[in-house]
Structure formats: structure tokens, C-alpha cells
Amino acid sequence: MSASTSHHPLAFAFGVLGNIASFIVFLAPLPTFWRVYKKKSTEGFQSVPYVFALFTATIWIYYAFLKSNEILLITINSFGCVIETIYIAIYLTYATKQARVSTLRLLFLVHFGGFCLIFLLAHFLSQGPTRVAVLGWVCVTFSVSVFAAPLSAMKMVIRTKSVEFMPFNLSFFLTLSALMWLSYGLLLKDLYVATPNIVGFSFGLVQMALYAKYRNNKTNVEEKLPEQKADVVKQMTILTTTPELEVQVQAAVSSHANSTDAHPSSEHNNDQYMHAQTCHNEKIIEPSMAGQLVTCEV
Known part of the structure; x- marks a missing residue:
């Protein structure tokens, strides 16, 4: 148990549960990539989500090391980096030449250019607590932007009055994950962990409410x-x-x-x-x- 959670056993428990829920969410794309492997084709879908997922996990690891004693953030995001790297490697193997070049260009731009910029901001333009704050808000910005993605799904559910466009299991584990990490952040008074998960949990509750309302309207x-x-x-x-x-x-x-x-x-x-x-x-x-x-x- 890290120093930051040794005085907060409940925070440690929420962090462990958050790791479990997030682990399940990270594995959600496996059926997609299994199909890519079987068909030897990416069938035209985009690599952008996985490139940015890898980048977001990377900057959270950077934040955790900079803050120190955040082993639970490091463990889940390290797994995230590994699994996203595997997804991207499979994509690059079976993508068309044009898609492969575009993905490699995006990887270089985001992971080299983006990370270098963040590193410069954190280490040369700020010091001490300010450095952690700068990196923390960068992490918040990327994480909050991610939670806008389900909005189109919710819009379609409302429009069609059908939950066929919104998988319950994924929505449930996203909501559960957000709740666990929100609790973890609040107990440790870590604003940067709690803030994006307030957004994520709120969207999750809306998705659950929509599912409860329209679950019987499949026709x-x-x-x-x-x-x-x-x-x-x-x-x-x-x-x-x-x-x-x-x-x-x-x-x-x-x-x-x-x-x-x-x-x-x-x-x-x-x-x-x-x-x-x-x-x-x-x-x-x-x-x-x-x-x-x-x-x-x-």
C-alpha cells in the first residue's frame, strides 16, 4: 500500500475496485481485434481512438510518477499502455498502406510532439506543486474530452427510443469505473483524478437512466x-x-x-x-x- 493510501484504507479499496473495472473496460475491444486478426483486415475502421487512449494512459502514468506514491494509477494505466499498444500493433499489421502511414504519423505527432510539449511545460515552465498542477490539468482536459464520446450514442437512443445503439455492459462498467475513481480522488483530495470522473459518472447515470426507460422498446x-x-x-x-x-x-x-x-x-x-x-x-x-x-x- 502506497504512502498516499496507507492512511486511507477506503481510498485504497476504491482504487483496487477501480483497477478491476477499468481492466474490464480496457479489454472491451478484444472481439473487434480478434475479428481483424481472423479476417486479416481492419475493414476500414479508424485507429484514432486507440492512439489517444495510449497517449492518455501515458500522461496519467507521468502524473502518477511526478506526484509520487500513486501505485494504483500506475498499475492500471501501465496495463492500458500495454493493451493499447497491442491493439495498435494489430491494426498496423492488417491496415492498408494509407491507413498505416496515417496511424504512424498520428502516433509520432501525438506521442512525440504532444509528450515533448507537455514535458517542457511541466519541467521548464513550472516548479514544485505548480508542475503537478499543470500536468494534472492536462490529464483532466484529455479525460473530460473522452467522456463526450457517448453523447452521440445517447442522442441516438433518445431519437429512436431504443437501446440497441448503447451496449449495457460497457455503459455499466464505464459508470462503475468512474464511480470508483471519483471516490478514490475525493478521499485523497486529488482534484485531478476526481474532476474527469464527475463528468464520466454523470454521463454514466444518464446512460443507465436511458437504458431503464427504453430497455423494453426494442421494436x-x-x-x-x-x-x-x-x-x-x-x-x-x-x-x-x-x-x-x-x-x-x-x-x-x-x-x-x-x-x-x-x-x-x-x-x-x-x-x-x-x-x-x-x-x-x-x-x-x-x-x-x-x-x-x-x-x-x-
Whole structure:
């Protein structure tokens, strides 16, 4: 038990529980990358969420070392760095040349350029407690921005009155993780840990409320859309992680392109394509770090 938690056994307990919940959230994209491995293709989904998840975990580790005696922050974010690195490595292995180059460029820009800038701000333009404060607010900024990702999912739930676009298990563990880390931050009077998790927990409660309200309305989407469009919506139901929706939507769009070449006058195919393309353009659920960051990277 670290010095900072030795006088706060309850804080230590919440930190351990937060590690467990965050561990589960970090593993959420595994089915997506298993499919990538099996198909030997990234199917067009983006690497951006995983690049920023890796960066956020990295700066939280930096914050924890700078503050000292924050072993619980170091353990979960170290795991986060490892698992996100694995995800990115798999992506780079099976991505197209253009996607691979874009990912490597983003990695260099964010992890080298971004981290160097943060290092300069923390070590040369500030000292002592101010240094921790500067880095703490950088961590807060990145973490809070992550919690905006589920907003598009909540918007779609309200719009369709269906929870098919919002996986309960992921929402539950994100909420639980935020609660654990919020409690940890409050007990240790660590504003930088507590602040982003206030946002995360609040959004989590809203998601739980939406799920409770619309959980029995699974037929609403079919009632509001023509039969062929409802079929496309069903195919886009999220089972595990938000990036999976992006993959499924793009697959539907690609499928349409092939089918219309053979049957250019098919109204059924055109309706499916238009609905899939609309959902994709509106970004029903951003394939973002919400799939993995979360408060696990407190």
C-alpha cells in the first residue's frame, strides 16, 4: 500500500475496485481485434481512438510518477499502455498502406510532439506543486474530452427510443469505473483524478437512466423505419465496443456498392445503403476512446 493510501484504507479499496473495472473496460475491444486478426483486415475502421487512449494512459502514468506514491494509477494505466499498444500493433499489421502511414504519423505527432510539449511545460515552465498542477490539468482536459464520446450514442437512443445503439455492459462498467475513481480522488483530495470522473459518472447515470426507460422498446426502431432499413439497423447493433459499429456500417456501405453494380435499379439495396450511409455520416457512435478510456485512465 502506497504512502498516499496507507492512511486511507477506503481510498485504497476504491482504487483496487477501480483497477478491476477499468481492466474490464480496457479489454472491451478484444472481439473487434480478434475479428481483424481472423479476417486479416481492419475493414476500414479508424485507429484514432486507440492512439489517444495510449497517449492518455501515458500522461496519467507521468502524473502518477511526478506526484509520487500513486501505485494504483500506475498499475492500471501501465496495463492500458500495454493493451493499447497491442491493439495498435494489430491494426498496423492488417491496415492498408494509407491507413498505416496515417496511424504512424498520428502516433509520432501525438506521442512525440504532444509528450515533448507537455514535458517542457511541466519541467521548464513550472516548479514544485505548480508542475503537478499543470500536468494534472492536462490529464483532466484529455479525460473530460473522452467522456463526450457517448453523447452521440445517447442522442441516438433518445431519437429512436431504443437501446440497441448503447451496449449495457460497457455503459455499466464505464459508470462503475468512474464511480470508483471519483471516490478514490475525493478521499485523497486529488482534484485531478476526481474532476474527469464527475463528468464520466454523470454521463454514466444518464446512460443507465436511458437504458431503464427504453430497455423494453426494442421494436421501436422497426416501427419507425421501413422493414429493409430496420434490418440494416439491426446489423449495426453494438455487441461489445463502439468501433464495431463503425466496422459494421462501413461493411453495409461496401456491400451496397457491390450489389448495386450487379443490380443498379434495386430499390431495396438503395434504401439499405442510404440508411447505412446516413447513420455513418451522422456518426451514431463515435469510434472513440469511450470504448476504452474511460476513467480507467484516471
